[in-house]
Amino acid sequence: MRQLNQAAEYGLWRIFCSVVDNFGDIGICWRLSRQLAAEHGIRVQLLVDDLVSFKRICPQVSSQSSRQTVAGVEILQWPAEPGTKQYWQQLAPAAVVIEALACTIPDAYKQHMARQQPAPLWLNLEYLSAERWVDGCHALSSPQGQYALNKYFFFPGFSNKTGGLLYEKNLQQKLDQFIADKAAQQAFWQKLEVVAAEFQLKMSLFAYSHSQFNNLMQQWQQHPAKVLCVIPQGELANELSGRFPELLNGELVTLHNLSIKVIPFLAQPDYDLLLAACDVNFVRGEDSIIRAHWAGRPFVWQIYRQQENAHLVKLQAFLDRYCQHMPALLADATRQFYMAWNAESELVLSWQKFYSFLPQIAEYNRLWRQQLLANGDLASNLVHFAKKKFIITPNFSQQ
Numbered sequence: 001m002r003q004l005n006q007a008a009e010y011g012l013w014r015i016f017c018s019v020v021d022n023f024g025d026i027g028i029c030w031r032l033s034r035q036l037a038a039e040h041g042i043r044v045q046l047l048v049d050d051l052v053s054f055k056r057i058c059p060q061v062s063s064q065s066s067r068q069t070v071a072g073v074e075i076l077q078w079p080a081e082p083g084t085k086q087y088w089q090q091l092a093p094a095a096v097v098i099e100a101l102a103c104t105i106p107d108a109y110k111q112h113m114a115r116q117q118p119a120p121l122w123l124n125l126e127y128l129s130a131e132r133w134v135d136g137c138h139a140l141s142s143p144q145g146q147y148a149l150n151k152y153f154f155f156p157g158f159s160n161k162t163g164g165l166l167y168e169k170n171l172q173q174k175l176d177q178f179i180a181d182k183a184a185q186q187a188f189w190q191k192l193e194v195v196a197a198e199f200q201l202k203m204s205l206f207a208y209s210h211s212q213f214n215n216l217m218q219q220w221q222q223h224p225a226k227v228l229c230v231i232p233q234g235e236l237a238n239e240l241s242g243r244f245p246e247l248l249n250g251e252l253v254t255l256h257n258l259s260i261k262v263i264p265f266l267a268q269p270d271y272d273l274l275l276a277a278c279d280v281n282f283v284r285g286e287d288s289i290i291r292a293h294w295a296g297r298p299f300v301w302q303i304y305r306q307q308e309n310a311h312l313v314k315l316q317a318f319l320d321r322y323c324q325h326m327p328a329l330l331a332d333a334t335r336q337f338y339m340a341w342n343a344e345s346e347l348v349l350s351w352q353k354f355y356s357f358l359p360q361i362a363e364y365n366r367l368w369r370q371q372l373l374a375n376g377d378l379a380s381n382l383v384h385f386a387k388k389k390f391i392i393t394p395n396f397s398q399q
C-alpha cells in the first residue's frame with residue numbers, strides 16, 4: 001500500500017539511455033531504474049536503444065521485445081529516428097524525465113514535454129567525475145529557451161555536494177554475508193568451473209586492451225604462490241586468445257604459478273559477487289569502479305579513455321580524493337600503479353609495490369567506503385531532489 005501511495009506521489013519516471021559503447025551507460029541506468037522501482041516504489045520506464053547490450057548484463061531481457069517488464073521496470077525499445085514523432089507524442093506524460101549520461105532525447109519528445117501541464121522535471125544525469133568543479137555544478141539548472149523548460153544537471157560524485165553514488169539498500173549486508181559464507185563462495189566458483197581453493201591470490205580483470213599486460217602476466221607467473229586471474233569475455237580476452245585460443249573455450253591456461261580463465265559475461269548481481277569473491281579487482285569505466293568500492297577489496301581502476309588524454313585529468317582528480325587520507329607510502333604505491341596501468345607504462349615494479357600494500361589498501365578501502373556512504377545513495381538523493389522540485393502530481397499515476 002505504501003508503495004502504491006508513493007507511486008501516486010512520484011508519478012511516472014522516464015529514463016532515456018543510449019548505449020554509446022561498452023556497458024557503462026546501460027549498467028548505470030539499469031541499476032538506477034531497478035532501485036527507484038524496488039526501493040522507492042516509483043513507476044519507472046526505461047527507454048534503451050540497444051537491447052542486445054542490455055541482455056548481456058541482464059539475461060532476462062528479451063532483445064526482440066519492444067516493450068517488456070523486468071524487475072518491476074518497464075523497458076521500452078527507443079525507436080530509431082526518423083519518422084517517430086507520433087511515437088513520442090503518444091507516450092504518457094512523465095513526472096520526471098532523466099536524460100542519462102549525455103544522451104539527447106528526441107526533439108519531438110521535448111515538444112511533448114513542453115506541452116505538458118504541469119511540466120515534467122527534466123534532469124540530465126551526468127557522467128561520474130571526481131573533479132572539484134562538479135561540486136559547484138551539481139543541481140544547477142539551465143533554461144531550455146525554445147521549449148520553456150528547465151533542465152537540471154545531476155552529478156554523481158564523491159563529495160556531499162554531489163548526488164552521491166549508486167548504492168542499494170542492504171547491499172553491504174548481502175556482500176558481507178557472501179564473504180562470510182564459504183559454502184556460497186565455493187558454489188559461486190564452481191559455477192564458473194574454478195577450484196578456488198587451489199589459489200592463494202584470486203584476481204578479476206575487467207579491462208580495456210593493454211599493451212603492457214604481458215609484462216604483468218610474466219610477473220604473476222613468478223609469484224611465489226598460485227595466482228588465478230579471471231577475465232570476462234570481451235576485448236582483452238579476445239586479444240589473449242590470439243596466443244591461447246583454448247581460453248575462448250573456457251579452458252584454464254596455466255603458466256607456471258599463474259592460471260588464467262576467461263569467464264562468461266555475468267549478470268550484474270553475479271558480477272558484484274565476483275568482485276567480493278576476489279582478492280584484487282581490476283575494473284574499468286564508471287560503474288565497475290563503484291561496485292569495486294562496495295566489494296571492499298583492493299581495486300585498480302582503468303578509466304575510460306578519452307581524446308587528448310582528458311581521462312588522465314579525471315583519474316588524477318579521483319586519486320586526489322581517494323588517496324587523500326592514505327599514509328604517504330601507501331598513497332605513492334597506489335598512485336604509481338594506477339598511473340602505470342592507465343598510461344600503459346611499465347608495470348612490474350609498480351605492481352610489486354602495490355601488491356606489498358594489499359592488506360593496508362583493503363583496510364583503507366573500508367574507511368573510504370564509509371566516508372562515501374555518508375553522502376547518501378544516488379537514487380535516494382535523486383528522489384529527494386525531485387521531491388523538493390516538484391509537488392505531488394497524482395494525475396500522472398493514472399496514465
Ligand code: TRH
Pocket residue numbers: 020021022023024025026027028056057206232264265266267268269271284285286287288289304
Ligand atoms: O563497459 P564499460 O567500459 O563502460 C564504459 C564506461 O562507463 C565509460 O565511463 C562510459 O563513458 C562508456 O562506457 C560509454 O565499464 P563500466 O562502466 O564498468 O560498465 C560495465 C558494466 O557491465 C557494469 O554495469 C558492470 C557490468 N558487468 C556485468 O554485468 N557483468 C560482467 O561480467 C562484467 C565484467 C561487467
